Amino acid sequence: MTQVNQAVAFLTIGDELLSGEVQDTNLPWAAVRLRRIGAAISELRTVPDDIESIVSAVRELSADSTAVVITGGLGPTLDDVTREAVALAFGLELVRIEEIEEQIRTYFISLGREMPLENLRQAKVPRGARVVPPKGGTAPGFMLDVAGCLVAALPGVPEEMKEMFDSAVIPELESRFAGNPVSITRRINTFGVGESDLAGMLTDLYGLTGVRYGFLASPSGITVKLTVDAARGEAERVLDREQALVEERLGELVFSHGSETMEEVVGSKLRRCAKSLALAESLTAGMACSRMANVPGSSTYLRGGVIAYSEEAKREILGIPADVLRNGTVSREVAEEMARAVRSRFRADIGVSTTGVAGPATGGEEKPAGTVCLGLSTAESEVSWETRLPGDRNMVRSIAANAALNVVRLFLERSLETRSG
């Protein structure tokens, strides 16, 4: 599958990566970047801060790859030996770079701190290497051509690594992989049906245009991933068409693209419609409201809410009539009353509510664990739903919080349509 002419090898360095203390996050990030320029990662090796292990890994990987990206081991202390190891691997000496030394001195002066002498180790690179100066931090990276292979050594700290990877490594690799098909992925985020139902709705689209389908399930919904390998402009065109097809098919199940969250979508629709929101939460106990408050500026449309976790609170704080509660606290009727009460108490345009059984079952529940009721109250209408969600306590609560925000989204989308229609 992996072609030799697309091969980028990764070498990550550090005892802490092998002891389980730190998990590398640079590779998954870089992999997506590389696919976009027609490259792919052919192998990953992780070795300790040990000069011999690094030397043999660098030699072996550079013999087989178009590029080797090394991360870590560029710090100032004596256990950081990547500079020495790369020099040794290719029989080069280390040379001091005056500009970098100056930059490190200036950095410490700007912090008002004395520079430890050890930091001067960071101003050395193998002879012939091109220095990648640090934007933050003190560790410069460097790049070296060895028998047709680009060897790039970058700091392990993710912000520093990413900055240098984008500014220095990607431009170098772009020309080497020019002409290769690129691989681009788009994400369409849906909420409201399960993975197999969603996949079933799209079956007849598979394989028509070379677009690969992937599905990613989480409490936030199912994300449809569309990936295509093609020449750059062609890939975008194919994806534009495929995305339009998928979105037409899925209709209002689609709530956003890329990394946009449900609360961001609901927030921006509330703002556009100039509507305010209040929440009455039992099962979700504040999770839905807290999610809404994650969005900067949410105080313009978010009034607040009542967490009516106990039956007493439903009765006394929200004023739900005793006869509605007679058949239990988990029902569409209770959810409707909760939504109506919170909308009226908070004088909001929209009231939404959750009640349900999170589990684990203890035997005394009125309904099975996973039962969730939602209510929506607006000036125009009052609606409620009852459903059964899968998963453990936290998953049921998370999905229910999303479901509550989703009914608000659907209401707002439909009223935006009516307004513009």
Next chain:
Amino acid sequence: MTQVNQAVAFLTIGDELLSGEVQDTNLPWAAVRLRRIGAAISELRTVPDDIESIVSAVRELSADSTAVVITGGLGPTLDDVTREAVALAFGLELVRIEEIEEQIRTYFISLGREMPLENLRQAKVPRGARVVPPKGGTAPGFMLDVAGCLVAALPGVPEEMKEMFDSAVIPELESRFAGNPVSITRRINTFGVGESDLAGMLTDLYGLTGVRYGFLASPSGITVKLTVDAARGEAERVLDREQALVEERLGELVFSHGSETMEEVVGSKLRRCAKSLALAESLTAGMACSRMANVPGSSTYLRGGVIAYSEEAKREILGIPADVLRNGTVSREVAEEMARAVRSRFRADIGVSTTGVAGPATGGEEKPAGTVCLGLSTAESEVSWETRLPGDRNMVRSIAANAALNVVRLFLERSLETRSG
């Protein structure tokens, strides 16, 4: 640092690990397990689902290591080639294991589904290998001794991998690493001071007994990690003493050990004291209450709360007097009123509140971003705090939610002390 006689190499297999779609979580988990039996991971390699890449990685790693743990590539489809690659690497043929074939057939019958013929591929292992039967799923693992090196192949699915690692691999390795010093880590979770202050409180303890100190900061507080390398019994004894010293020094800053969360601690103390809790949240907008509701059984002590996100809600729902709000909604006085009001409305024993400025700053705020006020109201006393928290919007909100739960914990601890004193 890594001794040869402690060397376990990891080989993870799968295109999806190199394309950035899936992040391996088995290694960090296994590393901790291995350290406890005196072993360490000396190298990680990740290769694609490609038979030649796997063969050469298996050969190279097994030549240098006490054990090679391989994960992934044991599925039923044709791209899963770990079985074939391991057999090829050591010149062995694949043999069919009847019991496993039977187990796979039974598994599909129990699901009421027809068994795809491809699944029978999973019943083959290299000749001479010991089969590790699957508990869930259909992929068996296998273990093989090659010239003094244990080669263990396990499924990549974390639950299946972990089950087999603990039940089959660890017992095999325990004898091979017997006599090695083990490495054990304990976690002491604190809340209430920053990392450098906490470290400063412990400085004179460092290095006295060979215990290594580490500090891990998150919105949930600072975790002190104590790690010792020693003979098994000795390690536990040294840690018992060190932990007692640290806890005496840190006093009520310590809220839990290991993986116990703040909400679990507060929940169990509320239960022991037979006290109920209600929350008035502005800044945290339900996050603190939702955290409390994460704990199964929380409905026995959690009454609920009011999310008074707007000034109007503070006035109208909680009934905070207009003159208290005249100087703004972020003040100790407002926090006290909120805690008192919610305690009284929900007829709870304890009321706790949050109000503050989450940021990002837009210029119109009454106080700087990060300003947080907390209030606590009980039958015995009313207390409030004002503090300034670091970080972005979500970090400020998360730390504030923790801080609110922490003041409840401190109140309950002190009243438990008084009762037993």
